[in-house]
Amino acid sequence: MKMVSACLAGKNVRYDGSSKKVEYAENMVRRSEAIAICPEMKGGLPVPREQCEIVGGTGDDVLNGKAKVMTAKGEDVTAQFIEGANETLKLAQQWAVHRVIFCRKSPSCGCGKIFDGTFTGTLREGDGVTTALLKRHGIEVAREG
Numbered sequence: 001m002k003m004v005s006a007c008l009a010g011k012n013v014r015y016d017g018s019s020k021k022v023e024y025a026e027n028m029v030r031r032s033e034a035i036a037i038c039p040e041m042k043g044g045l046p047v048p049r050e051q052c053e054i055v056g057g058t059g060d061d062v063l064n065g066k067a068k069v070m071t072a073k074g075e076d077v078t079a080q081f082i083e084g085a086n087e088t089l090k091l092a093q094q095w096a097v098h099r100v101i102f103c104r105k106s107p108s109c110g111c112g113k114i115f116d117g118t119f120t121g122t123l124r125e126g127d128g129v130t131t132a133l134l135k136r137h138g139i140e141v142a143r144e145g
């Protein structure tokens with residue numbers, strides 16, 4: 001089984017209520033080859049929600065307690081992001097997921113590059129919180145685009 005970001009599968013789960021639909025991801029879910037998940041919603045965050053970024057590091061740093069996930073208005077949502085990552089990992093293990101395709105740049109799903117915590121559209125090297133946790137458990141994560 002595979003797993004894809006719900007927004008790639010056409011679900012309107014992004015912070016602003018939009019999706020980032022790509023046809024192949026939507027088709028994979030429709031054909032039951034992949035499950036769609038939004039880690040931020042799994043962590044209890046609503047749609048729409050404030051835009052969030054990792055401040056002071058990467059998803060790995062968040063898992064190590066060395067960085068936080070904050071909204072643009074300064075609210076600390078680290079706990080929700082960690083909860084969402086744990087729930088996503090649980091689901092991935094239940095479904096024996098061996099490959100994940102996640103949406104780029106997200107503080108949850110980002111893979112390789114994420115926003116740098118300044119809310120200026122600047123990117124830095126690193127993974128989102130959920131991607132970092134899945135990789136720690138040996139699950140391969142690739143990014144769309």
Ligand code: SF4
Pocket residue numbers: 005006007008013014015037038039040041103106108109110
């Ligand atoms: Fe898409 Fe992941 Fe962000 Fe949810 S957390 S909107 S699935 S990129």
